[in-house]
Ligand code: AMP
């Protein structure tokens with residue numbers, strides 16, 4: 152069958168890579184794709200992934216039997232609704248389900264109604280009320296813009312002053328209309344852990360937990376990024392915590408089927424914090440994580456086309472997941488300056504050498520082919536160097552060995568991905 156993937160990041164390369172392995176896949180399209188997807192699929196340029204009608208036209212012209220929506224933006228504007236309305240199997244929730252990610256207030260209310268463990272909070276569009284809540288609760292405290300703010304709308308304030316400033320800047324329009332409402336939250340502590348689940352017709356099929364590294368620099372210092380590296384599974388998670396997170400995902404999936412007009416069909420991503428009082432939800436996302444996908448999908452032994460089609464067609468009982476008993480680590484190679492301003496167009500060398508190492512997969516994020524056919528940087532996060540191993544240490548060492556083979560001007564990466572996991576739980580104390 153012909154399949155269309157929407158998106159251009161490392162996540163979409165990993166999804167396309169897994170779909171391409173299936174004997175069921177005939178023609179694979181990625182819109183717009185990147186330098187990596189170009190080698191396993193046809194990149195589609197000039198198609199606006201957020202324009203449902205345009206995507207539907209493409210689907211009908213190219214006999215597409217499954218559409219996989221990678222990023223949140225097309226989900227939040229309702230591209231899945233348009234396709235589903237025309238009878239096209241879509242992997243990704245409709246607009247209403249995507250509100251779990253698109254509005255933090257919507258998400259918190261969903262969690263509260265369904266007794267899902269999460270931080271105490273206030274959601275308000277009244278600036279004075281927001282300031283008063285901070286005065287009442289004190290610091291540390293977390294201030295979040297309600298809407299999508301490209302991962303930049305959250306301030307973990309160590310002082311009340313910082314929290315007040317965050318509230319003022321939201322209401323002054325720092326995040327546009329995303330900041331018209333703020334969510335102010337109790338500050339939780341502990342390691343973070345992502346739990347992704349395939350959700351369809353009220354059932355959740357959990358993947359192994361994974362852990363992202365959000366800060367730009369070693370030692371979890373520097374500005375927040377889209378994610379600088381990840382690993383899966385997460386060695387520090389206890390059996391009890393795993394059970395709690397799976398139960399939370401299961402109950403959330405069941406709630407989507409009861410509450411929403413159409414049941415949720417796609418990935419539900421639970422962002423948890425493993426607090427001293429058990430796992431608590433920081434957020435839900437309505438899609439695969441990036442770079443979490445790059446460590447989760449390489450371990451999947453089942454046919455991803457079959458899994459995604461079962462999800463898209465509301466046949467959860469047909470979902471079968473089997474996983475390689477291995478560890479995966481991914482290290483992000485970024486452009487100099489990321490997450491702030493950076494230059495593009497630097498020639499990238501060594502990707503083939505890295506890919507030739509056993510159990511190494513280099514997923515492309517911000518790459519493109521220039522007019523001379525050379526692979527060049529085209530984004531902040533450039534490559535996701537992923538390695539599998541029989542042990543966590545082996546996977547980590549292999550990933551860094553592969554990173555060393557790749558070069559481009561200004562290459563920047565963290566050298567401590569996975570280090571805290573090896574040091575153990577106490578390194579989060
Ligand atoms: P979010 O976009 O809600 O995932 O928040 C981004 C990051 O802010 C999370 O990955 C956490 O590191 C941090 N964060 C969010 N909410 C809280 C909270 N209630 N307590 C402590 N840290 C938080």
Ligand code: GLY
Pocket residue numbers: 363377378436439440441442443
């Ligand atoms: N890696 C964080 C996210 O995908 O939201």
